[in-house]
Amino acid sequence: xxxxxxxxxxxxxxxxxxxxxxxxxxxxxxxxxxxxxxxxxxxxxxxxxxxxxxxxxxxxxxxxxxxxxxxxxxxxxxxxxxxxxxxxxxxxxxxxxxxxxxxxxxxxxxxxxxxx
Numbered sequence: 195x196x197x198x199x200x201x202x203x204x205x206x207x208x209x210x211x212x213x214x215x216x217x218x219x220x221x222x223x224x225x226x227x228x229x230x231x232x233x234x235x236x237x238x239x240x241x242x243x244x245x246x247x248x249x250x251x252x253x254x255x256x257x258x259x260x261x262x263x264x265x266x267x268x269x270x271x272x273x274x275x276x277x278x279x280x281x282x283x284x285x286x287x288x289x290x291x292x293x294x295x296x297x298x299x300x301x302x303x304x305x306x307x308x309x310x
Contacts, residue, residue, distance in 0.1 A: 209278060222270045229244035243263040272289060
């Protein structure tokens with residue numbers, strides 16, 4: 195049973211930074227794709243950033259230039275570095291991993307709150 199565990203959320207002032215971590219119980223190299231999603235109250239969950247096994251990265255337009263995603267295959271961890279945070283970035287952030295069989299796993303989420 196694969197488990198993804200997020201950490202690193204918290205309260206930060208606008209303009210500040212946070213780094214989220216997603217630790218996998220298994221080998222993250224097994225995942226074709228790993229991504230960070232977020233869900234704000236009353237809104238749908240949306241993709242923030244993703245990274246493939248080959249290292250290709252994609253970002254939502256609303257975070258380009260502010261957020262970066264990286265993976266450490268030795269630590270089996272994916273990171274989301276968030277800079278220049280805005281109040282509208284406030285949401286629960288979730289980690290997702292997708293296997294070659296298209297089976298997906300989600301973490302439990304970590305709250306990010308940005309105060310103005």
